Amino acid sequence: NAGVTQTPKFQVLKTGQSMTLQCAQDMNHNSMYWYRQDPGMGLRLIYYSASEGTTDKGEVPNGYNVSRLNKREFSLRLESAAPSQTSVYFCASKRGIGYEQYFGPGTRLTVT
Amino acid sequence: KNEVEQSPQNLTAQEGEFITINCSYSVGISALHWLQQHPGGGIVSLFMLSSGKKKHGRLIATINIQEKHSSLHITASHPRDSAVYICAVTFGNEKLTFGTGTRLTIIP
Numbered sequence: 001n002a003g004v005t006q007t008p009k010f011q012v013l014k015t016g017q018s019m020t021l022q023c024a025q026d027m028n029h030n031s032m033y034w035y036r037q038d039p040g041m042g043l044r045l046i047y048y049s050a051s052e053g054t055t056d057k058g059e060v061p062n063g064y065n066v067s068r069l070n071k072r073e074f075s076l077r078l079e080s081a082a083p084s085q086t087s088v089y090f091c092a093s094k095r096g097i098g099y100e101q102y103f104g105p106g107t108r109l110t111v112t
Numbered sequence: 113k114n115e116v117e118q119s120p121q122n123l124t125a126q127e128g129e130f131i132t133i134n135c136s137y138s139v140g141i142s143a144l145h146w147l148q149q150h151p152g153g154g155i156v157s158l159f160m161l162s163s164g165k166k167k168h169g170r171l172i173a174t175i176n177i178q179e180k181h182s183s184l185h186i187t188a189s190h191p192r193d194s195a196v197y198i199c200a201v202t203f204g205n206e207k208l209t210f211g212t213g214t215r216l217t218i219i220p
Contacts, residue, residue, distance in 0.1 A: 042210030
């Protein structure tokens with residue numbers, strides 16, 4: 001099992017460009033999450049999907065959109081990147097309520 | 113205001129020392145998680161607990177629900193334990209709220 005995979009690992013964007021971060025899990029998990037990690041701050045939830053077909057905003061959703069394409073895949077889109085979105089992005093998944101989360105390796109995004 | 117507080121923020125110790133990292137939270141929770149983030153960036157779940165104590169190898173996690181406090185202990189610390197240790201809680205809605213982490217460095 002690959003677990004949770006993310007692509008790309010690194011990305012540099014110019015302000016105003018758009019991109020999609022991809023996440024996939026092969027553990028048949030129901031719930032999937034997108035977080036960002038910034039220096040001096042804890043991980044913060046951007047969006048989550050409790051089950052296939054549903055998505056909900058987290059703590060910092062502005063500037064982002066998500067798609068739960070199927071049970072395996074959960075993508076995060078930046079429509080018009082801003083320097084404030086420079087961060088490390090983590091995708092995570094879990095089986096359901098009361099289970100631990102499994103994290104992907106992260107995507108380091110720089111917006112210039 | 114972050115509802116999860118960790119201490120210390122940074123900890124440096126000699127190999128073999130007993131390590132304690134603390135986590136406190138403000139309101140009732142459904143579960144508390146301890147995570148490890150290595151210098152390469154990957155995050156691994158170490159423990160998930162809602163009461164009592166759990167042990168895995170040299171790592172021990174405890175939680176006191178009344179005092180809203182948890183500790184992560186490492187016995188016989190080793191340089192490979194050097195990492196950032198993150199406490200996170202769920203408040204019943206299955207969304208995790210994270211502490212800012214404790215950076216642990218073990219010197220040989």
